Amino acid sequence: MSAATINPNEAAHFGALAADWWDPHGSSAMLHKLNPVRLSYIRDRIDAHWHVDAHDRRPLAGRSAIDVGCGAGLLAEPLARMGAAVTGIDAAPENIAAAREHAAGQGLAIAYHAGELAALPPATFDLVTSMEVVEHVTDPAVFVAELAARLAPGGLMILSTPNRTMLSKLLLVEAAERVGAVPRGTHDWDQFLKPGELTELLESAGLEVVDRTGLSPSPAKGFKLGGSEALNYLIAARHKG
Template identity: 45%
Template sequence: MQAAHSTINPAEVAKFEAMAAEWWDPNGKFKPLHMLNPCRLDYITSQIAAEFDRDLTQPLPFKGLRILDIGCGGGLLSEPMARLGADVLGADAAEGNIPVAQVHADQSGLKIDYRHTTAEALAAAGEQFDAILNMEVVEHVAEPQAYLTACRQLLKPGGLQICSTINRNPKSFAMAIVGAEYVMRWLPKGTHEWNKFITPDELENLLRSAGLDPVDRKGFVFNPVTWRWRLSDRDLSVNYVTASIKPK
């Protein structure tokens, strides 16, 4: 069998692998993700519940759904999905993230299938999922179009992909790079490259070209006074999230 083409950028993988052990420290290098996580989860759970007609007030509402958390890191999203009853596969190209995620899941009494692999390899193996969580990954890959096409291949017909990334404009440079990396020092310098950021319209075109139908997009907006994130229908100027469907 011919090896699957990979869109992985080795330099990007190395950056996150170096930070792997800090994934579950709420005051460490991943503090921004810990702060953003409740807002991300609100969007993810509501989209999955709506698409698959699930009642979030019931025990294990995602039981029977197979979910891929691609670029899972330390498992900050994989674990909540498992707690909601989903069958979760957490995949990451940074090998060092996987044992960190697995140990934390074991300590939490959660059964999660963590693998050091790529979207392309999973697609080549014929893996299929009801939903894919593709959060803050697309701006780090070498070939976004090829990567999103592999993600579409991984979805069952009618499957849902949640994809978040960072807009490309002067405000995102000021907030996501200058603010987060240099002023607040939430992230190591060089974590993000501004020219790899993707505008909402560019991402919508990439999703359509990959064979997905975009159905929703919202902004993640940070309030520096309350230190909280919220969803916005209008403000997609920095962080934003999209939902798209694989046609049946």
């Protein structure tokens, strides 16, 4: 498969944010608040999938991981610290430049690439992650199929994405962009996928969903796992059988 899934306008939008991607108070502040919650879920699924001790600090040692739509490396770097050989790919060359610079400063060896996932050399990965990306591509079905093609036998895939509900339209698109919580133009509500729709795409790509949970606002922590899926959700999948 080599169909293009990158939306050039989306790539340009996120590339323009590259310079302060790592600033927790900058334009990516929302991602910095989301990331610890995502990481908690990813770690839980890693432990369950590979029967890893929860106290093991390098649960991905000896395994490979790819973060698709990696931005400037906010998730790729923790995956590397968990012991994985990490590849990161993003549509925006500006993000990849920022990711490489930051990883070098942290002493982390991460293989970063700009461009289409299909353009990477043939390889599969034990862990495939893609956070808040599927709602930005031109063809979600092709994109999910590309992700599935990169998942090694016995591997684990974890995605997160906003849900297409009236609440997400009100809070994630209209209110969040109006008050500046996320940059204007970040979200197109019509592109959001309901959990059933994303599940169908995963199953059509030969995967089975093994877990799903809501990701919702928390007055105490900013965000929390569990509870309502009305705004956002995380989904874990593996090959069928």
